Amino acid sequence: MKSSRSKFIFTMLLTAIPGAAGAAMPPPASANESVPANNSQRPQNDAQSGLKTFAGTVTLTNGKYVLEDPSTKRSYYLDDAKAAKKFDGKMVVVTGTLDNSGYTIHVQKIEAAA
Secondary structure: OHHHHHHHHHHHHHHHOOOOOOOOOOOOOOOOOOOOOOHHHOOEEEOOOOEEEEEEEEEEEOOEEEEEEOOOOEEEEEOOHHHHHOOEOOEEEEEEEEOOOOOEEEEEEEEEOO
């Protein structure tokens, strides 16, 4: 009886913890990531529309385009592969909204960085 209960609890834990049973996990945040001290490192906000700007390099990672932000050492998936493909390997400024998970930018526009 106790063995059955242990197996049940173990199974429940595996299904409750993202990634424990092989589920896809979001890109890892840096272990030494901290909240930026000044606003120059944070994405800029447009309070009325929820738009933000992000700066970084577009790369292709695991078949998906990602914006790698060197100032925050974070990576964000880009949901517009067609637009991102044009800037693969280049420094860009992305305007869009960050989804609730905090890992995907819903792209409005991508421009080459000045």
